[in-house]
Amino acid sequence: MAILHVEGLHKRYPAFHLKDVSFTLEPGYIMGFIGANGAGKTTTLKSIVNLVKKDSGRVSILGKDFAKNEIELKQELGYMFGGVDYYAKTKIKTITDVVRRFYVNWDERLYREYMNRFSLDESKKVSELSSGMRIKYSLTLALSHHAKLLLLDEPTSGLDPVARDNLLELFQELIEDGERSILFSTHITSDLEKCADYITYIENGRIIESRTKDDLIASYRLVKGTQAHLQGLVPGLIAYKSNAFGFTGLIHTADLGNHTDLAVEAPSLEDIMIYYAKKEAEHVTSAV
Numbered sequence: 001m002a003i004l005h006v007e008g009l010h011k012r013y014p015a016f017h018l019k020d021v022s023f024t025l026e027p028g029y030i031m032g033f034i035g036a037n038g039a040g041k042t043t044t045l046k047s048i049v050n051l052v053k054k055d056s057g058r059v060s061i062l063g064k065d066f067a068k069n070e071i072e073l074k075q076e077l078g079y080m081f082g083g084v085d086y087y088a089k090t091k092i093k094t095i096t097d098v099v100r101r102f103y104v105n106w107d108e109r110l111y112r113e114y115m116n117r118f119s120l121d122e123s124k125k126v127s128e129l130s131s132g133m134r135i136k137y138s139l140t141l142a143l144s145h146h147a148k149l150l151l152l153d154e155p156t157s158g159l160d161p162v163a164r165d166n167l168l169e170l171f172q173e174l175i176e177d178g179e180r181s182i183l184f185s186t187h188i189t190s191d192l193e194k195c196a197d198y199i200t201y202i203e204n205g206r207i208i209e210s211r212t213k214d215d216l217i218a219s220y221r222l223v224k225g226t227q228a229h230l231q232g233l234v235p236g237l238i239a240y241k242s243n244a245f246g247f248t249g250l251i252h253t254a255d256l257g258n259h260t261d262l263a264v265e266a267p268s269l270e271d272i273m274i275y276y277a278k279k280e281a282e283h284v285t286s287a288v
């Protein structure tokens, strides 16, 4: 049974439309959610948990319809959207006291473990925490009630490289028993190269890809060639950049054909994002 199933999610803002967003996350996996600024990651994550009211679409968690079982399912969810910045003058201890009461499965021992692991001091006010500490505290709250599904909006941004690496290791530990899953958005694609099993890629409100990271990378190739090669390839290329020697472009592996004279390599996730963003920019420019 899927831990999370999202189907046909639509949300319209005056200048943005989340269009028919659908994807599935099975238990025991980490899914990275990527896309450019303003592509719709936060809107999607918030729509899943009704923090943003969707126009249409269905979300089920652990096989149950979220809209019909929201109170019960929120117990199985740990989520983090930004830090705890709203409560600047409040002591951490006071916030924990409020959150603790909400969760039937709150585990005080686990909470203390994370507070120690992240070197957090309960007597401090939010305003006394660095931005990285605020994220760590928000994560501690999301992790202390044995949630089956973690929805985390940019949990690694603002953390130093060592803290980020530790957090990615923690993510791996959390999914090890095969019962939990993590969906997290990020712009730091190297984090996903380290730890994600699945990638969901959103561009301008529409899901472009949602599949295993290995399949995703295998389905694209980065090609390099001369201007002469370019003429024959242009229709098949997702986008390309010209340079002094010729061009570099992104292509679907299936569209590569028999071009044995081209330099071909596997793209990084960042390459895929950059070339899709370029395609989107060209589309916008040509539509103006």
Ligand SMILES: Nc1ncnc2c1ncn2[C@@H]1O[C@H](COP(=O)(O)OP(=O)(O)OP(=O)(O)O)[C@@H](O)[C@H]1O
Residues within 6 Å of the ligand: 013, 014, 015, 016, 035, 036, 037, 038, 039, 040, 041, 042, 043, 044
């Ligand atoms: N409450 C709102 N009212 C109107 N428009 C909104 C609202 N919230 C978000 N938007 C718009 O929806 C679009 C998607 O925003 P969203 O925050 O989901 O993007 P994102 O992918 O999370 O971006 P980022 O990577 O910059 O965090 C943006 O154009 C944004 O301006």
